[in-house]
Amino acid sequence: MKNSSEALTKEQILAATEDTLRRFGVAKTSITDVAKALDVSHGTIYRHFKNKKEIFExxxxxxxxxxxxxxxxxxxxxxxxxxxxxxxxxxxxxxxxxxxxxxxxxxxxxxxxxxxxxxxxxxxxxxxxxxxxxxxxxxxxxxxxxxxxxxxxxxxxxxxxxxxxxxxxxxxxxxxxxxxxxxxxxxxxxxxx
CATH class of the missing domain: 1.10.357.10 (Tetracycline Repressor, domain 2)
Known part of the structure; x- marks a missing residue:
């Protein structure tokens, strides 16, 4: 996993979200899937987005x-x-x-x-x-x-x-x-x- 102190941007998260959605579909994509695609913990994602609904929006x-x-x-x-x-x-x-x-x-x-x-x-x-x-x-x-x-x-x-x-x-x-x-x-x- 990447060092959590590395700067992760919202744009990187959104790009990974798009890639993950294309791979798993809307119903099966989770915050954990997005985090894995970025090689970070899911907690790192929550620093930028409150929940799955917010990241999808x-x-x-x-x-x-x-x-x-x-x-x-x-x-x-x-x-x-x-x-x-x-x-x-x-x-x-x-x-x-x-x-x-x-x-x-x-x-x-x-x-x-x-x-x-x-x-x-x-x-x-x-x-x-x-x-x-x-x-x-x-x-x-x-x-x-x-x-x-x-x-x-x-x-x-x-x-x-x-x-x-x-x-x-x-x-x-x-x-x-x-x-x-x-x-x-x-x-x-x-x-x-």
Missing amino acids: AATEKWLNEKIMQPLADVYHDTSCTGASHVKAYIEKLFELKRYYARKDEELFEMYAKVTNECTELVDKSIDQIIGQLSELIAVCPAYSNDSEELARSIFYATERFHHPAHANEWKRETIEQEFNIVWNLIEKGFLK
Whole structure:
């Protein structure tokens, strides 16, 4: 075991938590598993995190920020498209990212689904950020002059089936992209043109 006086950072613990989750899954990962991966005692982990719930929330927030929110911010800042097409690109990216990680990083997506189901503060923070960015994209749509935040919230909830983790099994269907386009066409023709 490493000398406990060596500086162990929260970032190292969170990285080890991700690795351990990928190896054992959400249900079977323990603080002891994370400590073993870092070659430290589990008491060392408790100096940074109170319990398993807290470490999972921090790992989920890190994952959410890196894997979902940053790529969405990149789309938000992309100046190559404007108006309704920019709003659509943003929502499509959200759908694409969630679908990708549900398939390619199942254990961490499962952690994300579990934690966001239990931690409303984390969910509300990310939803507010998404709605804020959508609202600003909508505000510059030439044909839309009403409350852009209300429409952003409506679009977010109207497309929930395509980004809420509770619907992840539906994303495997061959018709899911066609279904998204049907919903999007209704939104675009009804509100953004």
